Amino acid sequence: MKVSIEKIIVILLACIIISVSDDTKVFADTLEFDVQTDVPVDKVWQITFSSFVSKESLHNKIFVTDEDGNTYNPNYVVEKDGTTVSVLPPNDQYDAGKMYTLNVSSDTKSVYDEILEQDATMTFMTSEPSYANIVVNKNVLDVSSIELASGEVYIPFGEPEQQAETFIVPKNIYSIGDIIKMEPNDEFTSGFMRKIVSIEEHNGQVHAKTIFPTLDEVFSELDMNTTFALTSDRLVKMELEDRVVLASNDISQGWEFGLIDYLSTIEGQAYGVTGSIKLDALSFTMDFDKRKITTGPHQFKIDAIVTSSLSIEPQVKLPLQKLYKQLLPKDEINLGTFTYVLPYGFTVQLHAGVTVRPSIMVGGTMAYTNTTEFTLGALYENKNFKGIKKFDNRNDFAKTIVGGGKVEVGPRFTVEAGFLTLGIANMHNDFGAYAKIEQHYDIEDNLGACLVREAGVFYKMSLEIPPLKKFKVSSFPLAGTELPLITKNECQLVEKIAFTNQTLTATSDEVEQVQVKVNWKDVVTAQTSKMDITELVEYTTSDDRIRVSKTGKVSVEEAAQPYTATITAMYQYNNKTYTALINVKVEPEVVTASDFIEYLKSDGVPKGYSVIEVNEYALTGQKTKEIIALFYNEYEEQTLVQAYSYDTNTAQWQPTYSTYLSGNAKFYDSGSVMNNVREQVIIGVNPGQSASFILLGSKDGKSIQMLIDESSSYYYHGYPQIKNNTVRVCESSQGKQFTWNGSSFKKEDVLCNPEASEIKPDDIVIRYSIDEDGNITSNYPNEHVFLINDVQKIHFIRENIGMIERILTYDYGAYQIIPDLYNFEQAYIYYIEYIH
Numbered sequence: 120m121k122v123s124i125e126k127i128i129v130i131l132l133a134c135i136i137i138s139v140s141d142d143t144k145v146f147a148d149t150l151e152f153d154v155q156t157d158v159p160v161d162k163v164w165q166i167t168f169s170s171f172v173s174k175e176s177l178h179n180k181i182f183v184t185d186e187d188g189n190t191y192n193p194n195y196v197v198e199k200d201g202t203t204v205s206v207l208p209p210n211d212q213y214d215a216g217k218m219y220t221l222n223v224s225s226d227t228k229s230v231y232d233e234i235l236e237q238d239a240t241m242t243f244m245t246s247e248p249s250y251a252n253i254v255v256n257k258n259v260l261d262v263s264s265i266e267l268a269s270g271e272v273y274i275p276f277g278e279p280e281q282q283a284e285t286f287i288v289p290k291n292i293y294s295i296g297d298i299i300k301m302e303p304n305d306e307f308t309s310g311f312m313r314k315i316v317s318i319e320e321h322n323g324q325v326h327a328k329t330i331f332p333t334l335d336e337v338f339s340e341l342d343m344n345t346t347f348a349l350t351s352d353r354l355v356k357m358e359l360e361d362r363v364v365l366a367s368n369d370i371s372q373g374w375e376f377g378l379i380d381y382l383s384t385i386e387g388q389a390y391g392v393t394g395s396i397k398l399d400a401l402s403f404t405m406d407f408d409k410r411k412i413t414t415g416p417h418q419f420k421i422d423a424i425v426t427s428s429l430s431i432e433p434q435v436k437l438p439l440q441k442l443y444k445q446l447l448p449k450d451e452i453n454l455g456t457f458t459y460v461l462p463y464g465f466t467v468q469l470h471a472g473v474t475v476r477p478s479i480m481v482g483g484t485m486a487y488t489n490t491t492e493f494t495l496g497a498l499y500e501n502k503n504f505k506g507i508k509k510f511d512n513r514n515d516f517a518k519t520i521v522g523g524g525k526v527e528v529g530p531r532f533t534v535e536a537g538f539l540t541l542g543i544a545n546m547h548n549d550f551g552a553y554a555k556i557e558q559h560y561d562i563e564d565n566l567g568a569c570l571v572r573e574a575g576v577f578y579k580m581s582l583e584i585p586p587l588k589k590f591k592v593s594s595f596p597l598a599g600t601e602l603p604l605i606t607k608n609e610c611q612l613v614e615k616i617a618f619t620n621q622t623l624t625a626t627s628d629e630v631e632q633v634q635v636k637v638n639w640k641d642v643v644t645a646q647t648s649k650m651d652i653t654e655l656v657e658y659t660t661s662d663d664r665i666r667v668s669k670t671g672k673v674s675v676e677e678a679a680q681p682y683t684a685t686i687t688a689m690y691q692y693n694n695k696t697y698t699a700l701i702n703v704k705v706e707p708e709v710v711t712a713s714d715f716i717e718y719l720k721s722d723g724v725p726k727g728y729s730v731i732e733v734n735e736y737a738l739t740g741q742k743t744k745e746i747i748a749l750f751y752n753e754y755e756e757q758t759l760v761q762a763y764s765y766d767t768n769t770a771q772w773q774p775t776y777s778t779y780l781s782g783n784a785k786f787y788d789s790g791s792v793m794n795n796v797r798e799q800v801i802i803g804v805n806p807g808q809s810a811s812f813i814l815l816g817s818k819d820g821k822s823i824q825m826l827i828d829e830s831s832s833y834y835y836h837g838y839p840q841i842k843n844n845t846v847r848v849c850e851s852s853q854g855k856q857f858t859w860n861g862s863s864f865k866k867e868d869v870l871c872n873p874e875a876s877e878i879k880p881d882d883i884v885i886r887y888s889i890d891e892d893g894n895i896t897s898n899y900p901n902e903h904v905f906l907i908n909d910v911q912k913i914h915f916i917r918e919n920i921g922m923i924e925r926i927l928t929y930d931y932g933a934y935q936i937i938p939d940l941y942n943f944e945q946a947y948i949y950y951i952e953y954i955h
Contacts, residue, residue, distance in 0.1 A: 155243035160213045162245075164206040164221055170229035171201040180227045181206055186218040201230075216247045254340035259298045259312075268326050275309045276355060276460040277331040283313050288327045293318065298332050300463070312337055312463045356458035525555035553577050553601065559610050559642045569610040569642055575603040609693070614638040616652065616690050618701040623686070625665070626706045627677040634671060635688045635699060656688040665703060675705050680769065707770035712746060715763070715772045719748045728752050728759060736789055738762070739817045740797040746772065747800060747815065751783050758784035760802055762815065762823045776823040780804055780813065780830055787812060790841035793859050799826060801839045801846065810837035814846055814857070814864075827857055827864050835923065835940070847871070851924055852917035868920045882912045885934075885949065888919040893938035893945045904950045913951070 166181075174197050181204070183191045191209035198205060206221065213219060223239040267273065268285040277283060286299070293299070295315055303310035313329035314336060320326070359365070364377050554574040561567060579599035619634040637652045658667035662684035664676040673686070683704050690697045715723075716733050724730050728750035735744040743765040750759040762776035782804035789800040797820060803812030811834070814827035827846060829839075834855075839848040846857040846864070849871035856869035878884060883905055887897040895901075905913065913934065915926055925937045932951040937943060 155241065157246040158213075158243045160215050160245050161208055161211070162213070162243075163208070166204045166206065166223065168202045168204070168229065170231060170233055172197060172204060173228045173230050176226070176228040177204065180224040182222050183209060184220045184222065185214075213245045215245050218242065218244050253338060255300075255337060256298070256339045258294075258296055259300055259337055260293070262299050262301050265299070265301065268321075268324075273307055273311075275307075275311075279331050279333045281331045283311075283329040283331055285326050285328050286313075287324050288318075290320075290325045293327055298337055299327075299329070309460065310463050354458075355460050525553060551577065557643070561612065561640070561642045563645070564614060564640065566612040566614065566640060566642065569612060570607075571610050571643060572605075572607040573603050574605045575601055577601045608641075608643075610642040611639050612642055613690070613692050613695070613697055614640050614647070616656070616688065616697045616699045618686075618688065618699055620701065622702045622704065623673065624704045624706060625673055625675045627675050631673040632671055633667070633673055633686065633701060635690075637690065637692075637697075652690060656690045659687045659689070660703075661685045661687075662705075665705070673703070678705055678707050681706050712744065712765075716746060719746070719763075723748075725750055725759065727754065731758065731784065732786060734786060734800075736800050736815075737796065737798045738800070738815060738823050739764070739820050740795065741820070745775070745823065747786075747802075749784055749786070749802070756783075757781055758804070760784065760813075760815070764823070776815070778813070778825060780811075782811075787838070788840045792841055792844050792846060792857075794844070799841070799846075801841065803839055804830075809833040809835060810839060810848065812839040812848065818862075829855075851926060852915065853920055853923070870917050870920065872916050873914050878914055879912070881910070882914055883907060884914050884916055886916045886918055887936060887947070888917065889922045889924055889936075889938050890919075891921060893922060893942045895936060895938060895945060895947050897936075897947060899949065901947045902950065904952060906952050906954050908954050913949075 177195065177197070179192060181193070181195055183193055183206075185191070193209045194207045196205045196207070197203075219242070221241045221243065223235065225235040225238045228234050266287045268287055271284045271286075274283050288299075293315055295318060297315050298312055299315065300312050301307050301310050312332055314332040315327045316330050317328045318325060319328075552575070555572075557571045559569050559571065561569075577599070578601075616635055616637045619636060623631055623633060625631045633653070634651060635653045635656050636649045639648045639650060640646075641648075653671040654669060658669075658671075660667060662682070664678065665684050665686065666674050667686055668674075681704065683702060686701050686703055688699045688701075690699075712735055716735070719733050720730050731749035731751050733746060733748045735746055738745045738747075741764075746763040748761045748763070750761065751757075752759070758780045760776075760778045760780060761774060763772045764775040765771075766773045780802065784802050784804050787801035787803045789798055791798055793799065793816070797817055799814050799816035801812050801814055803810055805811065811832050812827075812829050813825050815823060816826045817823055818826070829848070834848045835850045837848045837850055837854065839846065841847075844858075847869060848854050849869075852871055854869055854871050855866055857864040857866050859865075885897060885899055887895055889895050907913070915934075915936070917924075922939050925940050927935045927937065929935070932953075933948055934951070935946050935948045937946045
């Protein structure tokens, strides 16, 4: 049976990774499956989810692909536990010796609508069936019983052409060159195949001396595939090197070898090598696919899981400079040699070792076109140079041109596995120091050229398969890392700098903050990033009234009018200057009405005055009300009435009207008497005494005027007020009423009697009139006595307009109407007695 090169590679790769169990949880934490080998063709895979899987979501979500790209949708069963899915092989079984991949799509769901974070895949290779199609040479003769010569003992195994037993054979039956074959039995536990090399007669017996034959002496045709487990009972010989020990006496689970301070000398310097190598699940497979074994070659495959953990501990400083100038000879650390026995006495010998090989790589990479990337260089190893070249076709357009060089120097440790003289696989562990320099030129964004310098330590692990050298694909990288210790990366280039906002609105009463960021591009990785450079740039402004601190704080001088300007940020990097602009709109300071009122009550009081009261009124009906302030000058005994309006052009409060009133004025009343949204306010002096007043408002909704001027009038016991859409001021029972006629206020006399709604049915109503001579006419005679209870009230109703009177109330229970304010001779008096 032929085994493809790709399969051999995968098999050998599988030999050096740690295998995992078949059951893997894939919901909570998606795990990668390791490559599985030697899988039975009727294998039923079981996938265990971390939650109850939705059976409906599994449709076409679990599938198998083979090495030829064919896709199969196998049958599956959701087990009773709800979390396990058994995947049956397509068409009842897989093809033998073939590579498959089991896939679980990421949109598989649980019953709780949980989904896989990513696709889950596992690659596996089915086992070859064990079979044997054997044709032995004609000189191979089966024996069912045979006797050992006197003094001879059974030798169960040996190497080809090694001397074996002497047997007693029948006379004239066997010839020199014949091979006798015995199946395993109680006496010959492993059976045997022996080649007769001499026949002699001793004391009447025919003695045949034998040796161990070679394979081609036994078989003329051989087509077989058989795997032998290399267990401890088949281990017949173990020869460990000095300072190499078994890490465990229990070798049933594999062989683990430890290096105990294994000293090695390199250029006169001592190095201590410590660590361990473990071989698990060893098996030996013979796969002959040639009918004529004499034509060879034959395939022998050793399967094992190899785990290595090695470290080198120099006793002195690592002589890197010396290693660079004079490379070291090969220095091998052998672990040991192991011999295993197979049926019929054949043996297999394995060896393992660690090889220290200094190496240095000098070369570089170049990439320019949109299709090809290539690497050229040389590797010096074991005192020989060999070329390095690599071509990589790419479909994407190149973003950079890059060239440079790299130097690596350090030891190599190699874990070798082989059969007899045939090298099967070498696992190299390289580590040491490196230094590199690269020049990159960005052609994607035309950012220019840059250099990257780097030095540090490295570790690499690779797999080498010597039999594949003729195919020029014998080495495969497995893992590796570099730890930079010194880095100078000049390839962090600036794409642009920019303010985070395109515009900024600023006022003189607040400090604004701007932020500037730079867009970086790493030319090496083509990755982009942003960084705050607000405090790393220099700022200039197009207007001196705007100032910007080093931390990006913007302040402006007080402005009467709004204006615009620009702020420029300049950033110096790699001898280049990058700039960014932001437009600034400066607004005058906005002073709210409440703030301005507080200002008028403190710093806004005119010199020589004190504040009486400040209020807001919608005199013009505008959105922003006017502010009226009353300031009193005690020395002049006068009140300054000052009105302020908000100017939207300057965003300032401006004085728009002022007047003076004699005495200490107050706000009497406010309201609307003009049948619109505008307000009017009554400001007067001496309310309730000899009152005088003015009415402020606006006729046109723009400017403030004095609508009523009664500042020179005196209303006895008057109290001006806005009532029923009029302005009214009363003196006792009569007064003046001002009514808006659309263009001005009409002044007329009015009686100030109680409202009808104020009079209750049981109340006493005294109706009276006074003529021009002071005579009183009333519905109750003078000196009338009223008997009333506690809830009754007395109301006076004046029925004519004329002479002004006073109505006095006495504590002893009397009311008196006095004509002309002081005419007591014609006065009426009424007495009150309360009924309890």
